[in-house]
Amino acid sequence: MNLNLDFSFYNWDLISNFVLKGLYFSVMLTVVATLGGIFFGTILALMRLSGKKWLDTPATIYVNGMRSIPLVMVILWFFLLVPLLIGRPIGAEVSAVVTFVAFEAAYFSEIMRAGIQSIPRGQVFAGQALGMSYGQNMKLVVLPQAFRNMLPVLLTQTIILFQDTSLVYAIGAYDMLKGFEVAGKNFGRPIEAYLAAAVVYFVMCYALSWLVKRLHKKIAIIR
Amino acid sequence: MSWDWQVFCEDTIERQPVESCFGKGGDITYLDWMLSAWGWTVSVSLLALLLALVLGILIGTLRTLPDRPMVVRLGNAWVELFRNIPLLVQIFLWYHVVPTMFPVMRGVPGFVLVVFALGFFTSARIAEQVRSGIQALPRGQRYAGMAMGFTTFQYYRYVLLPMAFRIIIPPLTSETMNIFKNSSVAFAVSVSELTMFAMQAQEETSRGIEVYLAVTGLYIISAFAINRIMAFIEKRARIPGFVVAGGAGGH
Numbered sequence: 001m002n003l004n005l006d007f008s009f010y011n012w013d014l015i016s017n018f019v020l021k022g023l024y025f026s027v028m029l030t031v032v033a034t035l036g037g038i039f040f041g042t043i044l045a046l047m048r049l050s051g052k053k054w055l056d057t058p059a060t061i062y063v064n065g066m067r068s069i070p071l072v073m074v075i076l077w078f079f080l081l082v083p084l085l086i087g088r089p090i091g092a093e094v095s096a097v098v099t100f101v102a103f104e105a106a107y108f109s110e111i112m113r114a115g116i117q118s119i120p121r122g123q124v125f126a127g128q129a130l131g132m133s134y135g136q137n138m139k140l141v142v143l144p145q146a147f148r149n150m151l152p153v154l155l156t157q158t159i160i161l162f163q164d165t166s167l168v169y170a171i172g173a174y175d176m177l178k179g180f181e182v183a184g185k186n187f188g189r190p191i192e193a194y195l196a197a198a199v200v201y202f203v204m205c206y207a208l209s210w211l212v213k214r215l216h217k218k219i220a221i222i223r
Numbered sequence: 224m225s226w227d228w229q230v231f232c233e234d235t236i237e238r239q240p241v242e243s244c245f246g247k248g249g250d251i252t253y254l255d256w257m258l259s260a261w262g263w264t265v266s267v268s269l270l271a272l273l274l275a276l277v278l279g280i281l282i283g284t285l286r287t288l289p290d291r292p293m294v295v296r297l298g299n300a301w302v303e304l305f306r307n308i309p310l311l312v313q314i315f316l317w318y319h320v321v322p323t324m325f326p327v328m329r330g331v332p333g334f335v336l337v338v339f340a341l342g343f344f345t346s347a348r349i350a351e352q353v354r355s356g357i358q359a360l361p362r363g364q365r366y367a368g369m370a371m372g373f374t375t376f377q378y379y380r381y382v383l384l385p386m387a388f389r390i391i392i393p394p395l396t397s398e399t400m401n402i403f404k405n406s407s408v409a410f411a412v413s414v415s416e417l418t419m420f421a422m423q424a425q426e427e428t429s430r431g432i433e434v435y436l437a438v439t440g441l442y443i444i445s446a447f448a449i450n451r452i453m454a455f456i457e458k459r460a461r462i463p464g465f466v467v468a469g470g471a472g473g474h
Contacts, residue, residue: 068404
């Protein structure tokens with residue numbers, strides 16, 4: 001084993017210049033994609049559960065389509081298509097945000113659907129018996145319980161999403177991994193840069209998944 | 224805009240259309256290139272799956288051993304390590320860091336390193352499924368095996384694992400489909416698989432939409448084929464009288 005590592009080139013200036021800039025983008029992308037994905041995912045899930053064919057079919061095609069294509073291909077597709085559709089070039093960063101919202105919506109909708117279906121039908125009937133409209137029933141009875149059931153899964157998906165943001169490498173967007181890579185190249189220390197990137201990703205994701213596990217224990221509905 | 228599917232019949236050097244769409248002699252067309260890229264995708268995925276199954280089953284089983292807290296802890300550490308680092312970073316580690324740190328690995332081709340990266344990454348996820356499959360079995364099964372005088376190895380081999388494997392076929396199906404999708408990350412270290420082909424052909428021909436459509440179609444065909452194969456295995460492996468327990472998720 002040949003260990004000749006030198007981490008001494010990491011100092012605060014370098015971290016704030018290269019890594020933090022990328023980390024900021026990775027976190028921003030994760031947050032926007034999570035919020036946007038949950039919003040559109042809920043709509044997709046409601047379309048699929050509506051029982052109306054003209055709503056169900058397009059949503060099913062969209063979700064299954066997105067889920068059978070690799071994320072990298074989706075990133076490349078949007079990077080190619082969005083500028084064609086709107087008629088002017090957009091940066092890799094904007095393209096990445098649009099892609100991740102569209103892509104994660106498919107995954108979040110599956111989580112939503114499972115969560116909504118986990119609510120006993122009696123709850124829906126009880127709401128109807130009280131004279132609630134579909135919207136009221138969803139908002140006041142079903143979704144609050146469904147959210148509680150699926151919160152741990154949603155958060156786990158968010159951690160996976162954070163890891164997947166590294167794939168914007170394909171279109172050259174500047175995320176945290178890119179930050180480490182650029183720093184490593186500038187200082188001629190690529191090995192140390194990749195190792196440091198792995199450690200940082202690991203610490204962040206491990207800490208988050210530990211928190212999710214604790215939260216799960218705390219909020220699980222005991223039936 | 225207009226379609227131009229002719230692009231697949233052009234050879235990759237002169238960009239002249241070839242009569243049969245397949246290159247002759249040493250020349251290759253974009254169609255040839257794409258099919259060979261598909262071959263790389265399939266080989267990377269299947270070899271990684273093999274590695275992931277062997278490691279994942281071994282580690283997943285070890286994590287359920289009674290009275291072996293150290294082994295269980297090591298297994299858990301394995302899973303956490305490979306689950307919490309993005310696949311792309313793991314591929315970079317295998318491709319750039321491992322050959323530098325271990326001179327033995329220096330001559331190993333990139334293709335093999337990607338198989339290792341993808342295999343180890345997926346092994347953690349399969350280990351997790353194997354563990355939950357074994358733990359989904361009623362505790363009585365283990366005790367029954369013990370009461371019969373089986374050794375630990377025997378009651379795993381004859382009692383627990385045969386049932387656990389059947390339970391985890393649905394999550395394994397999605398994991399196998401995931402491997403095919405994840406193999407696309409190999410583009411980052413220049414393995415000439417489908418995504419790499421898509422990026423390069425798009426750049427050379429500027430017929431991005433046609434190229435991407437074809438590549439996306441091949442990914443969907445691969446995913447569908449796996450889905451059917453696994454459904455067939457699930458059907459063949461089913462034990463009459465047992466409704467497959469668990470049923471957690473599916474795909």
